[in-house]
Amino acid sequence: MEGVDHLAHERNKSEFDVDAMKIVWAGSPHAFDVSDRISKLVASDPGFRKDNRSTLSRKELFKNTLRKAAYAWKTIVDLRLSEEEAAKLRFYVDEPAFTDLHWGMFIPAIKGQGTEEQQQKWLPLAYKMQIIGCYAQTELGHGSNVQGLETTATFDPQTDEFIIHSPTLTSSKWWPGGLGKVATHAIAYARLIVGGREHGVNGFIVQLRSLEDHSPLLGITVGDIGMKFGNGAYNTMDNGVLRFDHVRIPRNQMLMRVSQVTCEGKYKQSDVPRQLVYGTMVYVRQTIVADASCALSRAVCIATRYSAVRRQFGSQNGGPETQVIDYKTQQSRLFPLLASAYAFRFIGEWLKWLYADVTQRLQANDFSTLPEAHACTAGLKSLTTTATADGIEECRKLCGGHGYLCSSGLPELFAVYVPACTYEGDNTVLLLQVARFLMKTVSQLGSSKKPVGTIAYMTRVEHLMQCRCGVQRGFAELSVDLVEAAVAHCQLIVVSKFIEKLQQEIPGKGVKQQLEVLCNIYALFLLHKHQGDFLSTGCITPKHAALANDELRSLYSQVRPNAIALVDAFNYTDHYLGSILGCYDGNVYPKLYEAAWKDPLNESVVPDGYHQYIRPLLKQEIRTARL
Numbered sequence: 001m002e003g004v005d006h007l008a009h010e011r012n013k014s015e016f017d018v019d020a021m022k023i024v025w026a027g028s029p030h031a032f033d034v035s036d037r038i039s040k041l042v043a044s045d046p047g048f049r050k051d052n053r054s055t056l057s058r059k060e061l062f063k064n065t066l067r068k069a070a071y072a073w074k075t076i077v078d079l080r081l082s083e084e085e086a087a088k089l090r091f092y093v094d095e096p097a098f099t100d101l102h103w104g105m106f107i108p109a110i111k112g113q114g115t116e117e118q119q120q121k122w123l124p125l126a127y128k129m130q131i132i133g134c135y136a137q138t139e140l141g142h143g144s145n146v147q148g149l150e151t152t153a154t155f156d157p158q159t160d161e162f163i164i165h166s167p168t169l170t171s172s173k174w175w176p177g178g179l180g181k182v183a184t185h186a187i188a189y190a191r192l193i194v195g196g197r198e199h200g201v202n203g204f205i206v207q208l209r210s211l212e213d214h215s216p217l218l219g220i221t222v223g224d225i226g227m228k229f230g231n232g233a234y235n236t237m238d239n240g241v242l243r244f245d246h247v248r249i250p251r252n253q254m255l256m257r258v259s260q261v262t263c264e265g266k267y268k269q270s271d272v273p274r275q276l277v278y279g280t281m282v283y284v285r286q287t288i289v290a291d292a293s294c295a296l297s298r299a300v301c302i303a304t305r306y307s308a309v310r311r312q313f314g315s316q317n318g319g320p321e322t323q324v325i326d327y328k329t330q331q332s333r334l335f336p337l338l339a340s341a342y343a344f345r346f347i348g349e350w351l352k353w354l355y356a357d358v359t360q361r362l363q364a365n366d367f368s369t370l371p372e373a374h375a376c377t378a379g380l381k382s383l384t385t386t387a388t389a390d391g392i393e394e395c396r397k398l399c400g401g402h403g404y405l406c407s408s409g410l411p412e413l414f415a416v417y418v419p420a421c422t423y424e425g426d427n428t429v430l431l432l433q434v435a436r437f438l439m440k441t442v443s444q445l446g447s448s449k450k451p452v453g454t455i456a457y458m459t460r461v462e463h464l465m466q467c468r469c470g471v472q473r474g475f476a477e478l479s480v481d482l483v484e485a486a487v488a489h490c491q492l493i494v495v496s497k498f499i500e501k502l503q504q505e506i507p508g509k510g511v512k513q514q515l516e517v518l519c520n521i522y523a524l525f526l527l528h529k530h531q532g533d534f535l536s537t538g539c540i541t542p543k544h545a546a547l548a549n550d551e552l553r554s555l556y557s558q559v560r561p562n563a564i565a566l567v568d569a570f571n572y573t574d575h576y577l578g579s580i581l582g583c584y585d586g587n588v589y590p591k592l593y594e595a596a597w598k599d600p601l602n603e604s605v606v607p608d609g610y611h612q613y614i615r616p617l618l619k620q621e622i623r624t625a626r627l
């Protein structure tokens with residue numbers, strides 16, 4: 001029945017202060033207030049409706065996204081929302097759109113790679129959305145290998161301009177979000193050529209479309225690359241294709257914080273590492289880690305609530321059947337994901353701090369922590385997105401058949417989320433970067449340069465390296481093992497930062513205890529999953545392994561009575577969850593039944609096509625095959 005909380009009996013079992021945990025999850029009382037207020041604002045505004053997405057055609061879907069973007073922007077301006085509130089609004093509107101790349105990459109690229117003068121010129125236009133930007137780096141032929149990009153930017157000293165050109169089909173820009181139909185400008189990455197000499201890949205601000213009638217400018221061919229995985233999902237985004245035919249831009253539209261070209265045609269590399277050209281990717285990778293905890297917690301919230309509602313088998317003398325959340329197999333699949341959601345939340349908080357710290361140091365030309373920041377953002381982006389994509393799929397399976405319905409919210413969540421394993425850096429390519437960083441650290445062991453920060457533990461491997469200084473096979477030959485070592489390195493960071501979090505003052509009855517249980521589940525689940533490595537390297541004995549498994553089972557029993565309260569702490573509205581299985585009141589079956597009849601296919605009792613195709617079959621008007 002409506003208004004009845006079918007999960008009240010579960011909520012009454014909670015052994016901790018849920019409201020205090022909501023603050024921990026949000027990050028602070030202020031962050032909770034902003035998040036709570038904005039999520040309710042979005043949920044209560046029909047302008048942000050999203051339950052019809054799977055029934056729209058691509059063109060209707062895209063037009064609806066443009067409408068929402070404009071409506072959201074109007075909401076931000078009318079309500080004078082802060083940047084923090086606007087970011088929360090974008091989060092709860094929950095729709096990939098061109099604005100993600102405008103605010104999430106185009107603006108950060110200008111802030112990170114533009115000179116003061118260039119920032120003063122372009123940022124006010126971008127902040128007011130008087131221009132709409134995209135980040136055009138990837139090409140048809142190259143994405144991972146940035147140094148392999150083929151687009152050229154040739155300096156013409158006669159006219160003090162760069163000529164941007166796509167020399168080959170594979171140099172066509174391909175994938176940039178917002179590019180296909182909306183962006184008026186791009187940060188285009190191209191090979192800089194001055195006086196016949198190449199100077200690597202740099203960023204250039206290029207106008208693509210007229211600000212009068214939105215038509216592509218001379219020399220610009222631009223469009224959408226077509227439908228992507230899933231129906232609604234990421235098809236609200238116009239990932240585009242772009243070709244340049246000798247497009248001329250003023251010299252001052254090359255982003256010149258890292259390298260400069262003078263009007264005389266002199267190339268200068270300033271005293272900052274050329275990798276700062278990659279700075280925007282580092283920024284987005286750290287936001288993607290925070291996003292991972294959001295996406296995983298959303299899937300876990302749905303699967304946990306439904307696992308408490310769903311009963312199957314186990315009825316004693318006509319009594320109620322067993323809640324599937326009470327099956328040990330369901331717990332062993334679900335609770336590590338619940339623990340991961342919290343683990344990723346805290347690692348996301350730490351990575352945000354690390355990124356802010358490295359940004360501050362860069363402003364003082366201190367590049368000492370840049371390698372570690374690159375390795376951490378790359379590795380943790382890879383680790384958390386892989387675990388989250390796999391976790392969302394596991395949550396779908398934990399919901400049985402109903403998990404496969406669009407109304408469960410899980411298929412679309414999966415379809416929108418999985419490209420995170422590829423964009424902003426293919427996850428394997430990024431782990432190879434971490435492996436390179438680890439190998440470089442190992443090569444420096446024994447020197448005066450002591451490993452610090454997240455690699456401080458490697459001093460302990462020093463003796464191993466000395467006694468094992470035998471054959472050094474090629475990096476490529478060992479890359480599979482090195483990628484596994486990179487994952488282990490990142491997992492160590494996640495566990496250690498979770499433990500550090502628990503050293504902080506955490507208010508609220510029972511809150512810290514619950515987090516300790518989740519931290520132990522996260523760590524022991526990893527130990528269980530990688531038991532072979534721990535045993536084969538002599539890190540643990542078989543007895544330790546058995547003890548760990550026993551402890552894991554005991555921890556699942558401890559978390560069981562608190563499971564619903566732990567997902568309530570995410571404070572997600574039913575609107576944001578977009579899931580009948582995950583609805584707060586647990587009133588699943590009536591809502592599933594009601595939703596079915598709303599499907600357009602049920603608008604008519606007799607389906608279109610019956611008279612044309614089925615009736616002749618049934619009436620044998622079609623010659624029957626010899627069966």
Ligand SMILES: CCCCCCCCCCCCCCCCCCCCCCCCCC(=O)SCCNC(=O)CCNC(=O)[C@H](O)C(C)(C)COP(=O)(O)OP(=O)(O)OC[C@H]1O[C@@H](n2cnc3c(N)ncnc32)[C@H](O)[C@@H]1OP(=O)(O)O
Pocket residue numbers: 065068069072073083086087089090093094095096097099100101103104105135137138143144145146147177275276278279281282284287370371374422423424425426429433436437440
């Ligand atoms: C409707 C609602 C509306 C609401 C509206 C409301 C309004 C809203 C208002 C406000 C809302 C706000 C919204 C915000 C949204 C945010 C979300 C955004 C969403 C994002 C979506 C998705 C976007 C996806 C975008 C993309 O996908 S964008 C493209 C991504 N593409 C890649 O990621 C390429 C990967 N490949 C490489 O990154 C390189 O290729 C490679 C492999 C490193 C080799 O690079 P290479 O140059 O070859 O270097 P190496 O030789 O390997 O290394 C040489 C030496 O440099 C070192 N080093 C390499 N790197 C780096 C590096 N970085 N940094 C430092 N060092 C580095 C390396 O350690 C080595 O050091 P050493 O060992 O020498 O000491």
Ligand SMILES: Cc1cc2nc3c(=O)[nH]c(=O)nc-3n(C[C@H](O)[C@H](O)[C@H](O)COP(=O)(O)OP(=O)(O)OC[C@H]3O[C@@H](n4cnc5c(N)ncnc54)[C@H](O)[C@@H]3O)c2cc1C
Pocket residue numbers: 101135136137138141142143144145174175176177234239419422423424425426427428429432
């Ligand atoms: C939804 C979506 C949105 C995107 N948005 C943008 C955007 O806004 N702007 C933009 O510029 N780009 C964007 N991209 C492009 C994205 O950044 C690239 O697709 C991504 O960096 C992966 O590069 P790739 O496609 O070249 O993969 P590839 O590198 O071709 O990967 C193919 C396979 O090769 C393997 N591989 C590659 N190199 C190595 C190596 N050295 N060693 C071992 N294995 C290797 C990979 O692990 C992978 O298994 C987007 C992509 C998607 C899917």
